[in-house]
Amino acid sequence: MKTTSPQQSRHRARKRFGQNFLVDTHIINNIVAAINVKPDDHVVEIGPGLGALTDALIKVARHLSVIEIDKDLAERLDRRYAHQKHFTLHCGDALKTDFAEISSGQAMRIVGNLPYNISTPLLFHLLSYRVSISDMYFMLQKEVVDRLAAPPGNKNYGRLSVMMQYHCQIQALFKVPPTAFNPAPKVTSAVVRLIPHYEPPHIATDLDLFERLVKICFQQRRKTLRNSLKVFTEDMVELANSNIDLGARPETLSVAEFVSLSNLLSKTM
Numbered sequence: 069m070k071t072t073s074p075q076q077s078r079h080r081a082r083k084r085f086g087q088n089f090l091v092d093t094h095i096i097n098n099i100v101a102a103i104n105v106k107p108d109d110h111v112v113e114i115g116p117g118l119g120a121l122t123d124a125l126i127k128v129a130r131h132l133s134v135i136e137i138d139k140d141l142a143e144r145l146d147r148r149y150a151h152q153k154h155f156t157l158h159c160g161d162a163l164k165t166d167f168a169e170i171s172s173g174q175a176m177r178i179v180g181n182l183p184y185n186i187s188t189p190l191l192f193h194l195l196s197y198r199v200s201i202s203d204m205y206f207m208l209q210k211e212v213v214d215r216l217a218a219p220p221g222n223k224n225y226g227r228l229s230v231m232m233q234y235h236c237q238i239q240a241l242f243k244v245p246p247t248a249f250n251p252a253p254k255v256t257s258a259v260v261r262l263i264p265h266y267e268p269p270h271i272a273t274d275l276d277l278f279e280r281l282v283k284i285c286f287q288q289r290r291k292t293l294r295n296s297l298k299v300f301t302e303d304m305v306e307l308a309n310s311n312i313d314l315g316a317r318p319e320t321l322s323v324a325e326f327v328s329l330s331n332l333l334s335k336t337m
C-alpha cells in the first residue's frame with residue numbers, strides 16, 4: 069500500500085543526501101514492529117527525513133533524538149515535533165556526531181533508513197559507541213546486508229562481515245523493493261538488526277592489531293594468509309604450528325580464527 073503525504077510533495081528529494089523516502093505503509097509498519105519500542109526506550113533515529121518512521125517512534129519512546137543533515141528537513145521536523153518535550157533534534161552529519169553525548173550515559177536504540185553512500189562508514193563510526201547501544205535497526209542496500217550477515221566461505225564475506233560480526237550479533241530481517249520508496253532507488257534494500265555483544269564471544273587481546281590484520285588480509289583477498297602475514301612478521305613458526313592453515317585464503321577464516329591468528333601474532337611481535 070502506497071501513500072504520498074502532502075509534506076512530501078513539497079520537498080524535492082536531494083540526491084546528495086541519498087533521499088529515498090519510505091512511502092509504503094506496510095513496510096513502515098513492519099520496520100516499526102521489528103523495532104518494538106518500549107516506553108522506557110531512548111531511540112535515536114538517523115536521517116528521519118519526512119518522518120516516515122519518526123511518527124510511529126515518537127508515540128512510544130521515552131525519548132526520541134533525531135539527527136538530520138538537511139537543513140530544510142530539519143526545519144520541518146522542528147516545526148512538527150519540537151513542541152513535544154521528549155524530542156531532540158540534532159541538525160548535522162551523523163558521521164561526525166558524538167553519540168556518547170546523545171546517549172548521556174544511557175542505553176540507546178538506533179534506527180535509520182540510511183543513505184547508501186554513508187552506510188559503511190556510519191556502521192564503523194557507531195561501533196566506537198557500542199557500549200552505549202542496545203541494538204540497531206537499519207534499512208540498507210541489500211548487498212550491504214548480505215555482506216554484514218555473510219558466513220565464512222560465502223562470496224559476500226569480507227572485512228565488513230568480520231568486523232561487524234566480531235562486535236555484534238547480526239540478523240537480516242526482510243527485503244524491501246525499490247517501489248517502497250519515493251523516488252525509487254535502483255537497488256533492492258533490506259532491513260537488518262545488529263545487537264552489540266556485551267562481550268565478544270572471542271576476544272582479540274590487541275584490537276588494533278586485529279583490525280589491521282583483517283583489513284590487510286581482505287585488501288589482498290587472492291593472497292594466502294602466509295603472504296599477507298609477512299607485513300606483520302617474518303617469524304611464522306608459531307603461527308604455522310597453530311590449527312590455522314596458513315595456505316588458506318582470508319574468506320575461509322571464521323571470526324574466531326581471525327581472533328586466534330591475531331592473538332598468536334601479537335605474541336610474536
Ligand code: SAM
Nearest residue numbers: 085088089090115116117120137138161162181
Ligand atoms: N527516514 C526517512 C524515510 O525512511 O523516509 C528518510 C530516509 S532517506 C533514505 C535518508 C535520510 O538521511 C534523508 O533524510 C537525508 O537527508 C538524511 N541524511 C543523509 N546523510 C546524512 C548524514 N550524514 N547525517 C544525517 N542524516 C543524513
